[in-house]
Amino acid sequence: MQNVPSTRLQSKLKKGDEVIVISGKDKGKSGKIISVITATNRVLVEGVKLVKKHLSAQKAMARQQQPGVIQKETSIAVSNVMLKDPKTGKPTRVGYRVEADGSKVRVAKASGTVIDTVKKSSSDNKKSAAKAPKAKAQNEPKTSKSKSK
Template sequence: MAQTRIKREDEVLVISGKDKGKRGSVIRVLVDQNRVVVEGVNMVTRHVKAQPGIAQTGMVQGEASISLSNVMLIDPETGVAGRTGQKVLEDGTKVRVVKSGKRS
């Protein structure tokens, strides 16, 4: 099983593809496929047939997954997007940090 440095509810910046430059919150991480679903990014339209138990039918818009390599973590404190790393604090706990980045 692969390890990702992006977690659910992280703020990310899309760095390539049709939605390049958009920011959004991660809804879901698909670890086995190396993909993420980001709120408001890669919107697709699906035609949903009426069935019992389905609330909305017809043309339904929703987010599709994008490759994990196409997003970059945004540091919540500084607002800078960049590559991530780990830092060990004095009390021994590990935290994620943005090592290098660019303003978004």
């Protein structure tokens, strides 16, 4: 049984990022993220953690591929990779910063280099609209409760 974390963490890495493996048998290798698996906090990195898979003739026919041995990437824990700093080429942590124009950007912590801008999703807009306070009607009469004996 595979060790699955009980909570999902929001990853600061996303598809297409250039990352460096910081621990494990492929330590020091770098590659581009093919996909991010948020349910298990894992990523698929191009050319990293390659395994050989034996493809039988029956399965190959079903997939319309050649039978034989193929190499494919397997997932690696998000904690074992770090973003490659675009300026220095070294591993760096990722942070967020709000620019003067109000846009949110991802930043390399080591050099302060802007990686890219964060796009607002439609769910973020719905959340902000729900949090907005409702305006009270100005024509509402004020009522005071008085105790009568």
